[in-house]
Amino acid sequence: MKCRKCPARAVLRLPRHNTAFCPVCLTDFVRTQVQKAITSQHMFSTNDRILVAVSGGKDSLTLWEILLKLGYRADALYVDQGIGTYSQGSREKVEQFTEQIAVPCGATLTIHNVEEEEGASIPDLANMVRRPTCSTCGTIKRYQFNRAAIQGGYDVMATGHNLDDEAARLLGNVLHWQEEYLQKQSPTLPASMDGFAKKVKPLYRLTEREIAAYAVVNRIDYMVEECPMSKGAKMLVYKDVLNRLEAESPGTKHTFYWQFLAKQEKAQAAHGSMTDTDQRTLQPCTTCSQPTSTGICSYCKMVARAKTPAQ
Amino acid sequence: MMKSSMKIHLSHPTKEIEIKGPKHVRDLFTELHLIPEAYLVIRGQDLVTEDELLADTDIIEIRPVISGGSERTS
Ligand code: SF4
Ligand SMILES: [Zn+2]
Ligand SMILES: [Zn+2]
Secondary structure: OEOOOOOOEOOEEEHHHOEEEOHHHHHHHHHHHHHHHHHHOOOOOOOOEEEEEEOOOHHHHHHHHHHHHOOOEEEEEEEEOOOHHHHHHHHHHHHHHHHHHHHHHOOOEEEEEHHHHOOOOHHHHHHHHOOOHHHHHHHHHHHHHHHHHHHOOOOEEEOOOOHHHHHHHHHHHHHOOOHHHHOOOOOEEOOOOOOOOEEEOOOOOOOHHHHHHHHHHOOOOOOOOOOHHHOOOHHHHHHHHHHHHHHHOOOHHHHHHHHHHHHHHHHHHHHOOHHHHHHHHOEEOOOOOOEEOOOOOHHHHHHHHHHOOOO | OOOOOEEEEEOOOOEEEEEOOOEEHHHHHHHHOOOHHHEEEEEOOEEOOOOOEEOOOOEEEEEEOOOOOOOOOO
């Protein structure tokens, strides 16, 4: 199979765009999609300081690499969850990437160690507060990334969410009619109030397969192994269903999510934005002063419970 | 000793299998009941498309590209 843009041999077929690319043209395609996302969703400019949330997986490391290659000022934060060999392995990938690719571009990595800072690993914390590991993990990561962005004086925080993530999440939210979450599913979430960092998802126009292919051809060495806690996660089922639809009718995923974004934009223009809702419903946490709807935020509640000795 | 079939590395869970070549990538997907949208095929260090013919001497990785727990924040 030939590349559709040059005489070289193709390495990836992209059925949803009815095309195929060689490594050079694939790299160009992926970076162009990221730049389009940044510009069209008003994410940031070359003057802004960006904090990338990295996990050692394909999405976040690819995102960091692309932002640096496009000339953006992007540092990163890694949260070490203390999940056995998985955390160890992914941390090594992040450190290696930092040394080989990020440092030469003038970027820095910060590591937040949950065991040291919160006093126990994520699986142990989850046990103490009797909540599922993934929801405990989510609370801590969201909290720490937001805090690091605010305290470090970053203009915006970027995550590696891709088209498959967003389409799967949308499917889940629609299946359960979780309308309150639909509002937060946009690739750019403004810093709706003091204490909240602006959050962006520059990979939302790209599928997981396109991102993984970019990582392979650009020799980005990422953690292929998955977090052991993700086994059986609902998200994986939704992704699988969407990929089956995609095989039957290429373009299903992007049509589903992009049409939603277009409708959401119209609805917000008519009914007011997320910022209005946040400013109406949130106030500073009485313990740490990050915005919350419940007096004491869920992170502070969790840490307090973990520190209370069991009866 | 001559190699008589291609070596294939799979992940989630990690597994090594051997399959008799020559074989097209697309037929490999069918044989293993995998959906192409969820995987990449890597020969040595290089990505290959579905119409590529794989030989018995090839070292192949079929790499899943789908990830995610229920609370992906990164
Ligand atoms: S699978 Fe769950 S525990 Fe593992 S990183 Fe994702 S959210 Fe955290
Ligand atoms: Zn080309
Ligand atoms: Zn708090």
